[in-house]
Amino acid sequence: MPKYPFSKPLPYIPSKDELIRVVVSRYKTVEAPSPTTDPGFIKLRRLEIVRIKTTSDYLIKIFRDVAMNMPFLDSLHPFYRDLINLLLDERRYRHSLAKVAHAPTAIKAIERDALFIVRTAGSRREILKARRMYIGRIIDLIEDLSPELEYLRESVRQLKRLPNINPELYTIVVAGMPNVGKSSLVRAVSTAKPEVADYPFTTKQIHVGHISLFGESLVQIVDTPGLLDKPLTELxxxxxxxxxALRHLARVIVFLVDPTLHSGYELERQLRLLQDVRESFSNVPVVVAINKIDIASKEQIDEAEQRVKGLSVDLPVYKISCINAESARSFIMDVINRFIVPLYLEKIKVGKLV
Ligand SMILES: Nc1nc2c(ncn2[C@@H]2O[C@H](COP(=O)(O)OP(=O)(O)OP(=O)(O)O)[C@@H](O)[C@H]2O)c(=O)[nH]1
Ligand SMILES: [Mg+2]
Incomplete structure (x- = not known):
């Protein structure tokens, strides 16, 4: 599975010191063979021209690679845009990239000036003066780019923290208080062992399982331990x-309720979180599943159902048991048929991608 959201690996960005070190040491080691019969001055001129061109080409390639391979934020999925907004100062990022992208033009100008002096030089001294001027201006240019290079280096470190989730798949997000059965649900309904992705700003990891639909892995189910399992006001x-940011991904939220006291949370507290999630994710449909019906009493199940229905009559409510894989799967297939298949069919009808 490729690392989302980037289509290619993030580039390596050298620091100012690394660049200066490499430029100086490379400059000295470039060689330009010339006939032994050539006088020393001609040899020096030929060597100097090759050194200047080689050094410029080397730097230009580095800066072009950075400018072309750093992610273009506008083309990213809104889920990632939201997270990146929290991780980076977008304006500064854009400004830094623009400055680095402009560097090759400035290097070419320095090269042109230096080559002119070398080609018209009448003495060894003039050539050495051109060398000092060229290296001095190149180092100034690198020094001048230093804050931008540093910012881009920091940006790469931050961008590497983005979770690896495919936003092109239809996503079911699972919420509910701790211990209500979220992980059990994801395990029961997804094909392979869920993948684990770090989530920015938390020490938490989210778990992503995949579900086949029409023979393709079109649906993913995301378990969010520590995130959607406590009052959002505590975050x-x-x-x-x-x-x-998950609201850009979630096509439907499955909210699990534990009607027994096994999870250790009163119904009241669970319903408050449900309300919280509904308000915060107001553009995403929420489905409630009363879990653990294998051990819950009829009274507990009825009470939970009535209380949920009391919050909103049109809130779909299911009764399931996640330790029974069949029950968990038929619940999820129902959710998929109701909330995801219509989106999929619509997509096929208009022939567009997700
Ligand atoms: N009897 C019964 N036990 C269940 C059911 N679903 C989950 N459990 C049990 O409840 C406990 C918690 O389940 P998890 O799936 O770990 O719950 P969770 O919501 O992921 O918990 P956190 O990750 O701590 O938030 C485990 O011991 C499960 O075996 C169910 O339908 N019936
Ligand atoms: Mg869990």
Whole structure:
């Protein structure tokens, strides 16, 4: 599976010091063979021209690679745009990239000036003066780019923290208080062992399982331990925004309720979280599943169902048991048929991609 959201690996960005070191040492080691009969001055001129061109080409390639291979933020999925907004200062990122992208033009100008002096030089001294001027201006240029290079280096470090989730798949997000059965649900319904992805701003990892639909892995189910299992007001502002980025991914949210007291949370508390999630993800349909019906009493199940229905009559409510894989799967297939298949058919009808 490729690393989302980038289509190619993030480039390596050298620091200012690395660049200066490499430029100086490479400059000295470039050689330009010339006939032994040539006078020393001619040899020096030929060598100097090759050194200047080689050094410029080397730097230009580095800066072009950075400019072309750093992600173009506008083309990323809104889920990733939201997370990147929290991780980076977009304006500064764009400015840094623009400055690096412009560097090859400035290098070419320095090269042109230096080559002119070398070609018209009448003495060894003039050539050495051109060398000092060329290297001096190149180092100034690198020094001048230093804050931008540093910022891009930092950006790469941050961008590597983005979770590896495919936003092109239809996503079911699972929420509910701790211990209500979220992981059991994901395990029961997804084909392979869920993949684990780090989630920015938390020490938490999310688990992503895949579900086949029409013979293709079109659906993913995301378990969010530690994120959508406590009152959202307890999250820091930045954590909350990171969690809310999930609304760009989620086509439906499955909210699990434990009607027994096994999970250790009163119904009241679970329903408050449900309300929280519904408000925060107001553009995403929420489905409630009363879990653990294998051990819950009829009274507990009825009470939970009535209380959920009391919140909103049109909230779909299921009764399931996640330790029974059949029950979990038929529940998820129902959710998929109801909320995802119509989107898929619509997509096929208009012939566009997700
Ligand atoms: N009897 C019964 N036990 C269940 C059911 N679903 C989950 N459990 C049990 O409940 C406990 C918690 O389940 P998990 O799937 O780990 O719950 P979770 O919501 O992922 O918990 P956190 O990751 O801690 O938030 C485990 O011991 C499960 O075996 C169910 O339908 N019936
Ligand atoms: Mg879990």
């Amino acid at each position: 820091s502002k930045i954590e909350l925004q990171a969690v809310l």
